[in-house]
Structures are given as structure tokens and as C-alpha cells.
Amino acid sequence: xxxxxxxxxxxxxxxxxxxxxxxxxxxxxxxxxxxxxxxxxxxxxxxxxxxxxxxxxxxxxxxxxxxxxxxxxxxxxxxxxxxxxxxxxxxxxxxxxxxxxxxxxxxxxxxxxxxxxxxxxxxxxxxxxxxxxxxxxxxxxxxxxxxxxxxxxxxxxxxxxxxxxxxxxxxxxxxxxxxxxxxxxxxxxxxxxxxxxxxxxxxxxxxxxxxxxxxxxxx
Numbered sequence: 213x214x215x216x217x218x219x220x221x222x223x224x225x226x227x228x229x230x231x232x233x234x235x236x237x238x239x240x241x242x243x244x245x246x247x248x249x250x251x252x253x254x255x256x257x258x259x260x261x262x263x264x265x266x267x268x269x270x271x272x273x274x275x276x277x278x279x280x281x282x283x284x285x286x287x288x289x290x291x292x293x294x295x296x297x298x299x300x301x302x303x304x305x306x307x308x309x310x311x312x313x314x315x316x317x318x319x320x321x322x323x324x325x326x327x328x329x330x331x332x333x334x335x336x337x338x339x340x341x342x343x344x345x346x347x348x349x350x351x352x353x354x355x356x357x358x359x360x361x362x363x364x365x366x367x368x369x370x371x372x373x374x375x376x377x378x379x380x381x382x383x384x385x386x387x388x389x390x391x392x393x394x395x396x397x398x399x400x401x402x403x404x405x406x407x408x409x410x411x412x413x414x415x416x417x418x419x420x421x422x423x424x425x426x427x428x429x430x431x
Contacts (some may be wrong), residue, residue, distance in 0.1 A: 219267055219384060220247070221350050222339045223331040227292045228361035236357030236364035237350050239371065239387075240294070240331035240338070241267055251342055270378055271301050271326050286329065293337035294329040301326040347386070351393035365394055369407040 223240040230236030274282050287296070300323035331337060339345050357364035372391050375384060398406075 220345070220386070221354075221390060222345050223293065223335075224337040224339065225292065225357075225359060225364070226337070227359055228289075229359045229364040229367050230357040231359060234357060235337075235353075236359060236367070237339075237353050238331075238364075238367060241328065242330075242333060246333060250345075268375060268378055268384070269301075269328075270374075271303075271324065290329040293331045293335045295332065296327050297330050298325050298327055300324070347389060347393060351390055351397060354390065355394050355397040363406070365398065365406060366409075368394060370411070373411065 219239045219241055221237045221239050222242070223238050224230065224235035225238040226232045226235040228236075229238055290296075302323045333340075343349060354364040354368055361367075368387070368390060372387050375387060395404075
């Protein structure tokens with residue numbers, strides 16, 4: 213967990229989840245102090261969040277033998293507006309439970325320093341206009357966008373599942389709100405089936421990644 217920051221679907225994706233002609237929407241992490249200057253349309257949702265001012269995620273240890281290779285890969289993957297930054301990361305208590313009512317307790321031990329890719333507000337891909345960050349606008353764009361890494365809806369659905377799986381018991385409120393809006397828009401397209409397909413694709417990818425690492429090669 214990192215503090216004094218929050219995630220927003222306030223970044224255009226013109227490669228992985230959209231195109232140059234029709235960019236999708238992806239998340240970035242911004243300083244809470246800056247967010248408070250935005251007159252953000254999601255302010256009401258954030259004020260309801262039990263994890264306000266915190267960004268929950270997972271930290272990964274990369275073996276030294278693969279560090280340069282992984283760094284180069286991430287630099288290439290995140291080239292569309294994201295830059296590497298270093299931030300303190302607080303581990304959650306191992307006794308935390310997956311219940312909606314309880315936010316995991318932060319461990320009192322010294323935080324570890326993690327590298328994270330962030331789309332800065334100074335980048336042209338950041339959505340400066342309030343109307344572009346409106347939840348219904350973002351949901352409509354996500355429901356219609358697709359890039360070289362797949363559908364924008366897949367990105368959203370899997371983000372929600374990932375957040376649910378790290379100990380919160382539920383995703384960030386604005387992510388859950390977007391999922392509901394997108395599913396309402398795509399009601400005739402069976403969004404649940406699409407969500408299940410996305411989950412299967414990720415399981416296949418993770419299995420192949422484990423095989424690649426065990427073979428001392430990352431593809």
C-alpha cells in the first residue's frame with residue numbers, strides 16, 4: 213500500500229487498450245494534493261471510500277538475474293506516457309481478512325522502496341478536462357475501445373478482480389462503479405461471459421510466465 217495517493221481512470225491508452233484514432237482509458241496514480249485541485253467528478257465516491265488516500269497493490273521481487281531484462285520490458289510496455297518512479301510501499305498485516313467491512317491493517321515495519329510506473333498529470337495523455345473524467349464518459353469509452361493487448365473492458369474487469377484479491381475484499385469504489393456502468397452499457401453483449409473469458413486468458417498467461425521463469429527465460 214502507498215499513502216497520500218489515489219488511482220484514477222484519467223489516462224488515455226492509444227496502444228494497449230485503444231488506438232491513436234480511438235484511445236481507451238487506463239488508470240494512473242496521482243498525488244492526492246494534486247487531485248484535490250481537479251474538481252474531480254468522482255470526488256463524492258472517493259469521500260465514501262474506506263481506503264481514502266491509499267493505493268492498494270502488490271509488490272513483486274524480481275531476481276537480480278532478470279532485473280535488467282524485466283526493466284527493459286516494462287520500459288517498452290509502458291512507453292505510452294508512463295515513467296518509472298520510486299515510492300515507499302507498506303505491507304499489510306498477514307492477519308488481514310478478505311471482508312468488505314475491514315480494510316487490512318498496515319504493517320508497522322519499515323516500508324520497502326518499490327519502482328512503479330506512473331502516468332504524470334504533465335503528460336499529454338492525462339485527461340485534463342473534467343468532462344473526459346466523468347464516470348459515464350469513461351465507461352462509454354471503455355465499452356467501445358480495444359488495442360493490441362485486448363479489449364478495454366477486459367482491463368477494467370481484471371483490475372477489479374485483482375484489487376478484490378489483495379486483501380481489501382472489494383475493489384476501489386470508483387473501479388467498482390465503472391464496472392457497473394460498463395456492464396449496464398454492454399448488457400446486450402453478455403459482459404459476464406466476457407469477464408470470464410478475460411480471467412481464463414490471464415490464467416493461461418500466468419501459467420506460461422511461470423514456465424518461462426522456471427526455464428530461466430522471460431518471454
